[in-house]
Amino acid sequence: MARNRSPKTRRIARKDSVAVIGLGRFGRALALELVDEDTEVLGIDEDPEVVQMMSGSLTHVVRADSTKESVLRQLAVHEFNRAVVAIGTDLEASILTASLLVSFGIQDVWAKAISEAHGRILTQLGVQHVVYPEHDMGQRVAHLVRGRMLDYIEFEDDFAMVKTTPPADIVGKRLAESTVRTRYGITVVAIKRPGQDFTYATADTVVEDHDTIIVAGRTRQTERFSELQ
Secondary structure, eight states: OOOOHHHHHHOOTTTOOOEEOOHHHHHHHHHHHHHHOOOOOOEEOOOHHHHHHTTTSSSSEEETTOOOHHHHHTTTTGGGGGEEEEEOOOOOHHHHHHHHHHTTTOOOEEEEEEHHHHHHHHHHTTTEEOOHHHHHHHHHHHHHHHEEEEEEETTTTTTTEEOOOOOOGGSSSHHHHHHHHHHHHHEEEEOOOOOOEEEEOOOOBBBBBTTTEEEEHHHHHHHHHHHHH
């Protein structure tokens, strides 16, 4: 059951707004991060305690059953261009909700999957973006634990960016002289000195011992580079 659709709910369905359905740990973190980035968020959850807890933190939050088309239409969810199904453990609710969002023709639908089978079903329904938060975070932390990585982002097509500290053999040299791209197959794209902001790296940039660098390249090559001492 949904609250009565208010003028505020109607106004929120703007081009840059996001509907986040399911306010568990993942959904809450996502919704709050969006709000911090000045994005208007409509949060939907069936749990009255969760709705009460999030009241005042999101642009609008409502208790509702997202598996019912009439309820979602009452909340103007069909008018959104972006929506996230952050429901995890209730697979039926996740699948039914995602199916409704796709049928609305929403431009970008994101959905959380808790298994490969769950993800396959979401993809077959037409969900454009399926994410595996626990799996992806586990992989990311594993990469951070293995070497000197400070942060790690992996993209599709075997490409990654790594935040790390420079190995000894490139310290004190201009990047052009270090031949880091030829030897390691990676590119240093940005550099940060202690107490300063990140800046773009150039061929004339001299890497110093206490610098932090961001490198990009094939996944395994960035991993190997971050493991150098």
